[in-house]
Amino acid sequence: MNLEKNVLAIVVTYNRKKLLKECLTNLFSQKYDCDVLVVDNCSTDGTKQYIRDFLENKKLTYVNTGANLGGAGGFNFALKYASDLNYEYFWIMDDDTMPPKDCLSNLINAANDLKNDFGFLCSYAKFTDGNACLMNVPLISDDWYNGNNIHNSLIKVKKATFVSFFLKKEIVEKVGLPIKDFFIWGDDSEYTQRISRKTDKCYMVLNSLVTHKMKSNKQGDFKAFLGEEGEREKRFFFSVRNRFFIARQKGGKEVCITLCKTLTMLMLVPFLAKSHRVNKQLIILKGITKGMNFNPKIEFLGKAK
Structure with missing residues (x-):
């Protein structure tokens, strides 16, 4: 299966221009080629001007929501906008997500190993000190130990976060969009569980790593x-x-x-x-x-x- 040029990385940002710039630098350094959509949740810190060098890249699309829609509204807007573009796969993340060069290629390899039969894939998120990022630990499926539910660096899950989250456009068409009325908190939890209830084939890809540059490594709010x-x-x-x-x-x-x-x-x-x-x-x-x-x-x- 060849997914070349079918992947769109989606970054939702709000008033974190320095982190966004670092995230974009990582995205354009991927071994596996992808285009990038930046959805700016109406930042007030000069984000667009700060990333002006990236805006000259034809592989990047920048769009401003016109209002702060919250994280939930931002991802709703992003997937809605992206679905009108010519991409089959979406790779979603916050602006403080830093994927190393092989992050996307390992997600693609996992998709190929699964013969493209999956609901979503997520990366293994680490904090800046190398330990697991507590707020991004996925919920492991109850039957993770059965059959092929753990193999080839994959482990079956039923809930994840929007920190390196990979899915097909056809899944969005099937389950709908993240709930914008959540505004913040829980939108990724609800959305990923909505997908896993529909497909039951969702996995964390253990060799697809990202660093989540949060201020502190805390679980919950x-x-x-x-x-x-x-x-x-x-x-x-x-x-x-x-x-x-x-x-x-x-x-x-x-x-x-x-x-x-x-x-x-x-x-x-x-x-x-x-x-x-x-x-x-x-x-x-x-x-x-x-x-x-x-x-x-x-x-x-x-x-x-």
């Missing part, structure tokens, strides 16, 4: 929330609300588990939060109440507006 104030503090609402929507897709047992975990967070706030303890508890309560009735629509190509 609750610890960060405990020390935040202002607008960043308020955004934790989306995490709680979206988590309940995802749980509701799995059934009552998962909702109960999520509720117990979230109520535990609520009770821990007075003891662990550095400030604004009551306000933080109100944010969590708002997320719970809204999450129980949050029913965003899934957009499909051709119907997305």
Whole structure:
């Protein structure tokens, strides 16, 4: 199978021009050739001017969303835009994702080994110190040890993140787009599980490595929330609300588990939060109440507006 020139790398960025420039440098150094789409979530830090040298490259397309749509809205916009272009495969990442030269080629090799029969592939994400990036550890499939579910540097998974995430356009046509109404947090979790429920053939490619240049290697967002104030503090609402929507897709047992975990967070706030303890508890309560009735629509190509 020859996938040459059919791969479009998609990078969603917002106010991180230096990281974006480094990411683009890595993308244009890949052993396996790909074109690049940069979706700028209406940055205010001079991103377009900062990457002006890359804009002269005919292999790069730059588009501004016109408003900050959040991470979820940015990836929704990106896949919608990309699907109108002439590519069969999409390679998705945040602007702080740094793929080494063989990252894409190893994803392509995995796709070929699978005879192109897969829902999605994801890379093994490491933090800057070489250890696994905790927020990007995928959820391993319950039957990962059966048959061919682990072979040739592949391990079967059912959830991943948008940090070096590879899929076919036909999958987007089948399952729809990421939910833009999530705004931030959980959109990749929901989307990858939506795919794995449909196809049941999703894998982490262990020899496809990326470095995720986060500020710190933390798992989850609750610890960060405990020390935040202002607008960043308020955004934790989306995490709680979206988590309940995802749980509701799995059934009552998962909702109960999520509720117990979230109520535990609520009770821990007075003891662990550095400030604004009551306000933080109100944010969590708002997320719970809204999450129980949050029913965003899934957009499909051709119907997305």
